[in-house]
Amino acid sequence: MPDPAVSAPEPVLAGDGPRDACGVFALYAPGEHAATLIYYGLYALQHRGQESAGIAASDGAHVLVTKEMGLVNQAFDHAKLAGLDGHLGIGHVRYSTTGASTWENAQPAFQVTPSGGGLALGHNGNLVNTAALSRSLGPNGEKCTTDSEVLAELFAQDMGEAGGTGRGGLEQAIAATVPRLSGAYSLVAMDERAIYGVRDPHGIRPLVIGRMPAGGLVLASETGALDIVGAHRLRDVAPGELVVVDEGGLRTRRVASASPRFCAFEYVYLARPDHRTDETTVAAARREMGRLLARSAPAEADLVVPVPDSGVSAAAGYAQESGIPYAEGLVKNRYVGRTFIEPSQTLRQLGIRLKLNPLRDVLEGQRLVVVDDSIVRGNTSQQLVRMLRESGAAEVHLRISAPPIRHPCYYGIDMATRAELIASGLTTDEIRDFVGADSLAYLPLEGLEAGSGLPMASLCRACFDGQYPVPVPGDTVTGSEPTLFSLDEP
Numbered sequence: 001m002p003d004p005a006v007s008a009p010e011p012v013l014a015g016d017g018p019r020d021a022c023g024v025f026a027l028y029a030p031g032e033h034a035a036t037l038i039y040y041g042l043y044a045l046q047h048r049g050q051e052s053a054g055i056a057a058s059d060g061a062h063v064l065v066t067k068e069m070g071l072v073n074q075a076f077d078h079a080k081l082a083g084l085d086g087h088l089g090i091g092h093v094r095y096s097t098t099g100a101s102t103w104e105n106a107q108p109a110f111q112v113t114p115s116g117g118g119l120a121l122g123h124n125g126n127l128v129n130t131a132a133l134s135r136s137l138g139p140n141g142e143k144c145t146t147d148s149e150v151l152a153e154l155f156a157q158d159m160g161e162a163g164g165t166g167r168g169g170l171e172q173a174i175a176a177t178v179p180r181l182s183g184a185y186s187l188v189a190m191d192e193r194a195i196y197g198v199r200d201p202h203g204i205r206p207l208v209i210g211r212m213p214a215g216g217l218v219l220a221s222e223t224g225a226l227d228i229v230g231a232h233r234l235r236d237v238a239p240g241e242l243v244v245v246d247e248g249g250l251r252t253r254r255v256a257s258a259s260p261r262f263c264a265f266e267y268v269y270l271a272r273p274d275h276r277t278d279e280t281t282v283a284a285a286r287r288e289m290g291r292l293l294a295r296s297a298p299a300e301a302d303l304v305v306p307v308p309d310s311g312v313s314a315a316a317g318y319a320q321e322s323g324i325p326y327a328e329g330l331v332k333n334r335y336v337g338r339t340f341i342e343p344s345q346t347l348r349q350l351g352i353r354l355k356l357n358p359l360r361d362v363l364e365g366q367r368l369v370v371v372d373d374s375i376v377r378g379n380t381s382q383q384l385v386r387m388l389r390e391s392g393a394a395e396v397h398l399r400i401s402a403p404p405i406r407h408p409c410y411y412g413i414d415m416a417t418r419a420e421l422i423a424s425g426l427t428t429d430e431i432r433d434f435v436g437a438d439s440l441a442y443l444p445l446e447g448l449e450a451g452s453g454l455p456m457a458s459l460c461r462a463c464f465d466g467q468y469p470v471p472v473p474g475d476t477v478t479g480s481e482p483t484l485f486s487l488d489e490p
């Protein structure tokens with residue numbers, strides 16, 4: 001479960017910990033009001049970003065963008081959606097990894113093309129060579145404050161150099177720009193007449209294609225967003241693949257050699273349980289990880305209690321494998337979101353109670369196996385164990401359905417800096433003592449493979465083992481921070 005950043009000098013966030021870094025959606029559906037369907041698609045992706053939401057739409061002649069800070073239902077009302085006319089468009093929900101959380105940095109990013117048209121894009125991921133790309137743009141790069149704006153500038157610049165003015169202009173620009181990009185990106189983009197989707201050569205972040213009942217096509221970060229608009233999943237966009245949807249239908253081309261390294265943490269925490277991949281669902285993956293955890297780290301206990309929400313499926317798997325009864329002993333407040341709290345000691349203690357409330361009548365006198373998805377800084381786990389003991393638990397055996405997180409993510413997930421990651425400096429026994437549990441065990445690294453159904457070589461698990469699929473200068477040696485790649489980089 002995410003940790004409150006209790007030691008931060010500034011007002012901090014309840015639930016600060018691993019946070020998602022955006023969800024994207026694109027739709028081409030003749031006869032439909034695209035913005036309305038995109039709105040519902042974004043609803044299903046809300047867990048991937050809660051800072052801002054935006055939609056761009058086109059009626060075939062003009063690209064219009066509306067974006068606001070806040071949740072999807074705060075960002076849009078009927079009038080705003082009605083103003084976004086047209087049968088194609090893209091949408092985005094954001095959690096900031098580069099660039100501040102401001103309206104200007106909300107997406108879709110918009111760029112006027114050299115021919116006077118418009119292009120819009122939405123980005124899930126994080127580029128690790130943003131500063132170099134930005135410098136290559138000259139004065140235009142200086143005004144960019146996010147990697148997504150840099151991408152929009154790069155596409156427009158390429159269209160200008162190529163003289164690309166009509167159909168094929170943005171497609172060619174994306175294809176020409178991809179070899180210059182380094183990092184994680186699942187992009188959706190659009191111009192007046194087409195939507196585009198592209199995934200980095202490693203396919204680190206997800207992107208899936210679906211078909212609407214009447215024949216339109218959808219691109220989305222997760223299949224839950226397809227379901228909500230009635231689309232059925234066709235397949236994932238392949239790593240290094242560019243797909244284009246226009247009046248001619250779907251066409252696809254390879255723009256980079258594929259070397260799959262899908263984010264293992266999507267299975268552990270990020271994706272919604274109903275997300276489907278070629279191999280499995282996220283819920284099934286988590287159950288399998290829980291079963292494996294029960295085999296590798298058994299405990300003498302009376303109840304298996306999940307930490308909701310992302311610990312639920314793993315706890316069910318643990319209970320199934322161990323034969324220990326499953327019980328809901330923690331109630332989650334689903335409406336907390338990103339609540340700012342003052343960093344006074346009293347209010348820090350409130351951190352976990354804002355999100356979770358224990359059921360004393362379930363917990364009292366019981367020996368508990370408590371299943372959570374991750375430990376980042378350790379503060380939340382410490383508060384959780386304390387709260388369970390205060391609620392009468394006789395023993396607390398903490399089981400984590402992921403390996404220890406020892407390294408930062410540079411590919412679009414805001415976890416913590418390396419120095420803040422408790423497992424980067426302490427052994428499992430030391431962490432157990434810090435959080436105050438009777439025992440503590442993590443999922444073995446191989447459990448990611450068993451859960452996801454993907455071979456280890458196809459998974460990015462860099463935050464667990466430090467093996468970064470895209471080079472990260474200086475990280476493993478110096479413990480540098482993700483801000484290494486900020487646009488302020490000299």
Ligand code: SF4
Pocket residue numbers: 204262263264265266408409410411412413460461462463464
């Ligand atoms: S470092 Fe971790 S969170 Fe980041 S992409 Fe790799 S597996 Fe996912």
